[in-house]
Amino acid sequence: MNITRRTAIAAIAALGVTAVPAVAQQYPTKPITAIVPFAAGGPTDVVTRLVTEHMSRTLGQQIVVENIGGAGGSIGMTRAAAAAPDGYTIAVGNMGTQSAAPALYPNLKYDPATSFTQISVVNFTPQTIVSKKTLEPKDLKELLAYLKANSEKLNYGHAGVGSISYVSGFVFNAQFGFKPALVAYKGTGPALNDLVGGQIDYMVDQSLNVIPQITAGTIKAYAVAHPERIAALPDVPTTKELGVDFIFSAWNAMVAPKGLPKDIQDKLLDALSKAMDDPTIIKRYEELGSTAPKGADRGPAGLQKLVESEVARITPVLKAAAAK
Amino acid sequence: MVVEDPAEPSAGKRERSLNLNLEVCAGIFLIAAAAAAYYAALPLDAGSMSGVGSGLLPKATSLGLAGFGVYLALLGLWGSPERIDGFSFRGIIFVLGAIVAFAATVRPFGLLVAGPIAMLISSMADPDTRPLEILLFTACMTAACYLLFKVVLHLPIPVLPPLLGY
Amino acid sequence: MWDLITNLQLGLSVAGSLKNMGLCFLGCLIGTLIGVLPGVGPIATIAMLLPLTFGLDPVGALIMLAGIYYGAQYGGSTTAILVNIPGEATAVVTVLDGHQMAKQGRAGIALGIAAIGSFIAGTIATIIIAAAAKPLTTLALLFGPADYFALMVLGLMFAVVLARGSVPKAIAMIFFGILLSTVGTDIETGEERLTFGWMEIADGIDFAVIAMGMFGFAEILRNLEHKEARAVVSAKIGRLLPNMADLKVSLAPILRGTAIGSILGFLPGNGAVLGPFASYSTEKKIAKDPSRFGRGAIEGVAGPESANNAGAQTAFIPLLTLGIPPNAVMALMIGAMTIHGIVPGPQIITKQPELFWGMIASMWIGNLMLLIINLPLIGIWVRLLQVPYRLMFPAIIIFCCIGIYSINNSPTEVLLTAAFGLFGYLLIKLGFEVAPLLLGFVLGRLMEEKLRQAMVISRGSLWTFIDRPVSLALLVLTLVILVASALPAIRKSRETVFTE
Structure with missing residues (x-):
């Protein structure tokens, strides 16, 4: 039985590590903590556990996921920013913590662009425009026209201020001038539940949350807000092919506290890259409707550019909403 | 009513x-x-x-x-x-003091330090406490906590001060 | 009917394999362990043990994780009965009579009836899931925010019944609980409410923090006051298991509790927390002598424990049929499924029947195992009560501290629990009861959320509560209970005055 053996190995490893002082050996010499600023089981947590399990094998040390939830992820990221830059604390934030947070939390204690040593984007999850099953419009064009005429009578559901569905919905509604009533839920689960039950009318949410419902036909999908179709939803068109200018992806990114030595940064990036290229993980990503960053998107420079451009894109929309 | x-x-x-x-x-x-x-x-x-x-x-x-x-x-x-009714001030001071001490020491010094501190402080809340007995008991409990929370359940709780390498 | 049998056969063949039975046993064992440890909840544990399941096939992994979940639900009642600490919202009512029974030297009976009640409830709930998961899901989806709000209002009625002493004081505590539930970031506007600028409580106060502080720590403070009270806890040791008379008294409450818990469990949005409260209120209402409740009535343990376990089981319905988690543990289960490459959703029944039915069958096997694990343990638990209090309370404190820390890895929450300990102690001193406050806290959050959703959707029309049949029915029921209990309550409170 695998479990008991693994437990035993972990136990021995833990005891062994306590006894050996960590002085000037090859990094890493002890378990690494990966802070996930959200509750266990959410999209960021799942992706983090997927890649860190693989990274642990590459690095030869366990990466322990520590969930520090609260305040839309900003509590966990604040703690990550304040940790020692020795490579033993890393964190995985998402679009919310790394680009929307400054606009949402005026006394935020970190700056996503400068408080961290960027490692890389871990995955992109395109947003999908979905509605309850009984909504009239048949395709995206019809939906946009319908929303234009009726949006004030409709209800948009989101998973709470600062959540991905809140931010993406905000950008979507603002861009096309829709003014639905916003119904706030605590988390994606209850919101989705009421969308399936027809209590609310439409949502823009991460594809990984809505794929099972779309394939089962309990909700309607209009488009994926992405340049290419995603493997898990081959029949759902993209906004790009329909000629609608709305591209929106949620993403998760691995970072470390500011001042991480270059060699450690490289080591972590290398391990993460190996994980993202692993066939099993690529397959899991596909099932989640996610894609791994490729080419220039991968690595610290790509992440830095993404953070800066997303902050620039999202902040004005949210600020305008707050001023209202 | x-x-x-x-x-x-x-x-x-x-x-x-x-x-x-x-x-x-x-x-x-x-x-x-x-x-x-x-x-x-x-x-x-x-x-x-x-x-x-x-x-x-x-x-x-x-x-x-x-x-x-x-x-x-x-x-x-x-x-x-x-x-x-009268209040038990001795209880309030030592029990709550123990919890505060645990909260203050667990992250910087780890479980193996914070645990015994909390137990010893809290034991002072009770006039019946016997010094030798509680010392022994604390030692056993600390070991048990380590095994239980760290080895069996893998909780990400610090064990010793980071200075000592873990 | 025939389908049901073939399906269950398939399930049993999956869950009954030696490997899966072993995993189920391991899960139940770990679950019981963490359930008994105050504060260490299934969320932290499942999250930490998740990597260990990577080497397993998905069905086995899920069977084990599910075992941890209901094992923890079960183990929580052990702590509630023995040391007055409800680890989860659902164990709050178990504390009321369960711990009283322990103080009277009937801990073994309380633990035994909880185990037997849970097993019966688990068995019935498993059959319900197997037979009616699909239609129940359709039913649950009819439940909109307005209906949910009406259900919460009904739930608040229970708090009044829950109270042992003064009714105005109980209502005041419900208000206090609702007030505490509003602390944190407002989900609709993003404003911080009543946080006094304190970032650490920006997401609200954790239930375990309040429960452990107000029950666990406050109880320690109270016990330290009186030497006599301490002696009582550890002196007596009674019968280890319930006898036929106990079972006879408990059977009806167990069945009623199972029915109530099963119904509330499958509702989306964590209706399961209401189950034990509803069951307790029912038992107290229909009892010949309600004054026994709160003083060690066995029905007060049997009913709510069964409701708790039935609800824990039927809470899997939305997860398995819709892929939508009704609570945080179920959200984690979904995360676990995704990591194992299973995309949970409405299609799981048709696409992966062996997983679906295997899970269901494993629930029943798990319940059986819990019974087998726990009945012999009762002897050990009861003997633990004989540890002198001077050693017992430092041990409780250290376990609680580690447990609370583990919820969010936050020392601040440990501090906050100490503050609630003091707060709870003050409230007890001032003659208030803590249970209605906790009920108000649990329901307040859901109630406000649902009220505001309903109001946004109806564009401010209160008619929405009357127009919707479900909500109307629930509100009428609330009114009936209110009127029915208001008159005798006045009479009763006079009687209590004279008896005391």
């Missing part, structure tokens, strides 16, 4: 009692809590019917709470004779 207790408090109880009227104190406590909450909720908007605001529930419940406070205080003044 007036609930009164006309029975005389027992003699033993009276000895330990602080000479304060129970219902009056309960009432004042509620009013004070309600006032603090209402003050904190002042900047929040109670909203309208179509958009129930963030302030509605905090304001409404603190007003309700204050109402009950007034009711209880009047009840006490009216003649409910019950007094407050």
Whole structure:
């Protein structure tokens, strides 16, 4: 039985590590903590556990996921920013913590662009425009026209201020001038539940949350807000092919506290890259409707550019909403 | 729904009692809590019917709470004779002190330091504590906690100060 | 009917394999362990043990994780009965009579009836899931925010019944609980409410923090006051298991509790927390002598424990049929499924029947195992009560501290629990009861959320509560209970005055 053996190995490893002082050996010499600023089981947590399990094998040390939830992820990221830059604390934030947070939390204690040593984007999850099953419009064009005429009578559901569905919905509604009533839920689960039950009318949410419902036909999908179709939803068109200018992806990114030595940064990036290229993980990503960053998107420079451009894109929309 | 207790408090109880009227104190406590909450909720908007605001529930419940406070205080003044029992200050100081000590030491020094500190401080709350017994017991408990939380359950809790390499 | 049998056969063949039975046993064992440890909840544990399941096939992994979940639900009642600490919202009512029974030297009976009740409830709930998961899901989806709000209002009625002493004081505590539930970031506006600028409580106060502080720590403070009270806890040791008379008294409450818990469990949005409260209130209402409740009535343990376990089981319905988690643990289960490459959703029944039915069958096997694990343990638990209190309470404190820390890895929450300990102690001193406050806290959050959703959707029209049949029915029921209990309550409170 695998479990008991693994437990035993972990136990021995833990005891062994306590006894050996960590002085000037090859990094890493002890378990690494990966802070996930959200509750266990959410999209960021799942992706983090997927890649860190693989990274642990590459690095030869366990990466322990520590969930520090609260305040839309900003509590966990604040703690990550304040940790020692020795490579033993890393964190995985998402679009919310790394680009929307400054606009949402005026006394935020970190700056996503400068408080961290960027490692890389871990995955992109395109947003999908979905509605309850009984909504009239048949395709995206019809939906946009319908929303234009009726949006004030409709209800948009989101998973709470600062959540991905809140931010993406905000950008979507603002861009096309829709003014639905916003119904706030605590988390994606209850919101989705009421969308399936027809209590609310439409949502823009991460594809990984809505794929099972779309394939089962309990909700309607209009488009994926992405340049290419995603493997898990081959029949759902993209906004790009329909000629609608709305591209929106949620993403998760691995970072470390500011001042991480270059060699450690490289080591972590290398391990993460190996994980993202692993066939099993690529397959899991596909099932989640996610894609791994490729080419220039991968690595610290790509992440830095993404953070800066997303902050620039999202902040004005949210600020305008707050001023209202 | 007036609930009164006309029975005389027992003699033993009276000895330990602080000479304060129970219902009056309960009432004042509620009013004070309600006032603090209402003050904190002042900047929040109670909203309208179509958009129930963030302030509605905090304001409404603190007003309700204050109402009950007034009711209880009047009840006490009216003649409910019950007094407050004495407090165990020794318990409060050492038990709460132990928890505070744990909170302060667990992240910088780890479980193997914070655990024994908390246990030893809390044991001082009880006059029956025997020094040798509690020392031995603390040692065993600390080891048990390490095995249980770290080895079996893998909780990400620091074990020793980072200076020692773990 | 025939389908049901073939399906269950398939399930049993999956869950009954030696490997899966072993995993189920391991899960139940770990679950019981963490359930008994105050504060260490299934969320932290499942999250930490998740990597260990990577080497397993998905069905086995899920069977084990599910075992941890209901094992923890079960183990929580052990702590509630023995040391007065409800680890989860659902164990709050178990504390009321369960711990009283322990103080009277009937801990073994309380633990035994909880185990037997849970097993019966688990068995019935498993059959319900197997037979009616699909139609129940359709039913649950009819439940909109307005209906949910009406259900919460009904739930608040229970708090009044829950109270032992003064009714106005109980209502005041409900208000206090609702007030505490509003602390934190407002989900609709993003404003911080009543946090006094304190970032650490920006997401609200954790239930375990309040429960452990107000029950666990406050109880320690109270016990330290009186030497006599301490002696009582550890002196007596009674019968280890319930006898026929106990079982006879408990059977009806167990069945009623199972029915109530099963119905509330499958509702989306964590209706399961209401189950034990509803069951307790029912038992107290229909009892010949309600004054026994709160003083060690066995029905007060049997009913709510069964409701708790039935609800824990039927809470899997939305997860298995819709892929939508009704609570945080179920959200984690979904995360676990995704990591194992299973995309949970409505299609799981048709696409992966062996997983679906295997899970269901494993629930029943798990319940059986819990019974087998726990009945012999009762002897050990009861003997633990004989540890002198001077050693017992430092041990409780250290376990609680580690447990609370583990919820969010936050020392601040440990501090906050100490504050609630003091707060709870003050409230007890001032003659208040803590249970209605906790009920108000649990329901307040859901109630406000649902009220505001309903109001936004109806554009401010209160008619929405009358127009919707479900909500109307629930509100009428609330009114009936209110009227029915208001008159005798006045009479009763007079009687209590004279008896005391």
